[in-house]
Every structure is written in C-alpha cells, then in structure tokens.
Amino acid sequence: MEISPIPTLSKEINKIRENTAEIVADKIIPNESIIYEGGESAKELREEIKKEVKDKKLWAPHLPEEYGGMGIGFMAHAYMNEILAWSPLSNRLFGVIAPNSGNQKILLKYGTDDQKKKWLEPLISGEIESAFSMTEPDNAGSDPRSIKTSAKKEGDEWVINGHKVMTSNGIRADFAIVMCRTEEEDDSGEVNSKMTQIIVPTDTKGFNIIRSVPIWGRTGGDHVEIKYEDVRVPIENQLGARGSGHAAAQDRLGAGRVFHCMNSIGQMWRAFDLMMQRTTTREVHGGLLESKQLIQGFIADSYIDIQTARLMTIHCAEVMDSEGDPRVDISAIKIYVPAAMHRVVDRAIQVYGWKGVSSDLPLFGMYQGARTLRLADGPDEVHRILIAKQILRKYKEGHSWDFGI
Secondary structure, eight states: OOOOOOTTHHHHHHHHHHHHHHHHIIGGGHHHHHHHSSHHHHHHHHHHHHHHHHHTSOOTTTTTTGGTTTOOOHHHHHHHHHHTTTTTTTHHHOOTTTTTHHHHHHHHHHOOOOIIIIIIIHHHTTOOEEEOOOOTTOOOTOGGGOOOEEEEETTTTEEEEEEEEEEETTTTEEEEEEEEEOOOOOSSSSSGGEEEEEEEESTTTTEEEEEEOTTEEEEEEEEEEEEEEEEEGGGGGGGGTTOOHHHHHHHHHHHHHHHHHHHHHHHHHHHHHHHHHHHHOEEEEEEEGGGGHHHHHHHHHHHHHHHHHHHHHHHHHHHHHHHHOOOOHHHHHHHHHHHHHHHHOOOOOOOOGGGGGSSSSHHHHHHHHHHHTTTTTTTTHHHHHHHHHHHHHHTTTTOOOOOTO
C-alpha cells in the first residue's frame, strides 16, 4: 500500500491517512490469518494494535473528542475509511464497527443525558454491544414506512410486538434499537411521522431470537431473526421525539451509504493491488500475464472503475459536508460503486483462478460483499427511481440539471 499526500487536503487529513495506512499495512494485513484464527495470540495482537491506534489518536473517527473519539468531521472520516477498508479487520481495531458506530451516532444526536450515560458511554468503552433492528421478513425493505412492528403505550411502558429479520449484531448485543410504528388509532398525518426508535435490552422478556440467519451459506453469524412478543420497556427508552424514527434512520443511512462506498473503494484498491501483483509475476503460455492484451484490458477497466467510483463518492461527501442536497448523489453512488466493486473484484478473481475463490485471499469475501451492497441500504431499483424523480422535478420547475454542483 502506497499512500501519497493529496494536495487538495489539509496536512492534518493527509497525516491521518498516512498514519492509518502505516498501521493497516504493517500491523493488520500481515497478521490477518493470526487474528482470524483467534486464541490468546490473536487477543494479544488485537490489544497491541488497538493501543497503537489510540496512541496515534486514530481511535473512533466518528465520535467527538469528549466521547473519546477523533472529532475529525465527515470528510476526514470518509478519506480515512478508504484506507481502513484494505482489511476487513481494520474497523473494529480502530473503534468504528457497525452497527455500534451507527447506534452511537444516533444516541449522540437523539439520546437524552440519561440514555447517553446508560447506553452510549458503555457502548463506546466496549463494555456492551448493540444491535439495529429495522428490517422485517414480511414487509418490503425498500419501503421502511411499511414497517408493522408496533409499540403501544400502556401506563409508563411501551409494549412492542412484531417480527424482525437481519437484525445486525443480534447475537452479541446487550440492547437493540428497534424501529417501531407508534401511531394510535386516532392519529393523522403522514406515515413518516408515525415511526419511533426504541431502546430494548436484549434480556427483556419477550425478546425472542428465532435463529441466526445464514448469510451466503455461512451459519452461526450475528444477523438474527427476532420476534418481539409483548416486550415491555419504560417510556424513557424512547429514542428522540415520538415520530422521529424515520428521520433518525435517514440520518444513519445517508452517511452510512457514503462510508460503505468509501469502504468499497478501499477494497477495490486492495483487489487491484493483488491483481497487479499476480499479473506482474505469473507466467502463462510463454510470458507474464501482464503481456496479454486481455489482462491489459482488465487493468485499464479496473483503473477506470476505481477512479470514477472514488471521484463520485468524494463529490457526494463534499456536497454533504457543505450541507447541500446530496440525495441524487447518494443514490447514484449507492448504485454505481457496488457494481464497480463487483467488476474490479471479479477481474482479480479471474486473474488468480482457483486461488481467487479460495480462502487464501480476501477476494471471495469482497465479491460477496459487493453483491450484498446492492440490497443493503435500499435496493438499487429504489435509488434509480429516487434519482429520476429528483431530476424530473427540476425540469418540471423550469430548470435544467446542473452537474457542476
């Protein structure tokens, strides 16, 4: 990994990228197999890396300094993410792992002082784990307003009933942030105002884990199916104002989509680097792979995919950072970047042959991740509709679309 300073960035952000790259390249990537294996050696190594991360003030880039984070802002975090993504182990070792990181951000913005003390602070310190529970098996994930899980007030409690699936980190979580429909029979107003997020401790009676959902054939993972059956929690476990759940989810997903795309770019970068190592050393049919025109086409096409994906994502992040309207750009990168990642990783796998689909390399995981991202954070089809609607609205208002902003 070679990370040169970017002239348009501040010295501070360039230093963050450089220090991040040093730890990822020197300490994490060479030791991935040891860390994956687990045991005492892996534990000691993880703690050693975490200490270096904290010593270099690179811990928790998404959190403000008063909560032990870096307080570096959205753009700096985005640029840092593409470096962290070179290894799937980096985020946890740098204190920014989903869904905990997203839940921390939501608790920071919407939580009361008491909620921050009870849930946020121990979540940041690593004393507890959290889950995010929104997707339902019988309602379209592309339309979160169709959520049926209900929360009804009874005295000083919320009583929750519903069925969730793909609740991330559900096995290890000490509490879940649950998206609920909280309207009452005489309610009026739009659907968005009827969604509320509620904190539910996982040891609450009626919080019933049905199963760990197998992902890509792997069993025993942390995405779970849950039935909420007369789950009772105090009214004060409501997160934010009643009806703020949809807005909170959009806060979480908007930034999350950019970070996912920067993660994808980092993975593409590593896949490209692995492909280049292979093409410059592997001999086939009387010459190195690099001498074959088909492989040269792979190199050129992957460069184009990575560069266009990266520039689109950085532009989107800049729009968000300047408080512009990023909706079209978020949807555009959500569609384009996972598809570009799929192509880049696929070429690298093809160059490696059998080794590309084996566990000897990280490419198979990248390939599965790219395909999954076409569903996560909203399916591509919905984002295409959103892009078209926004652009059409401009033209119906008598304007044209300005690609320069």
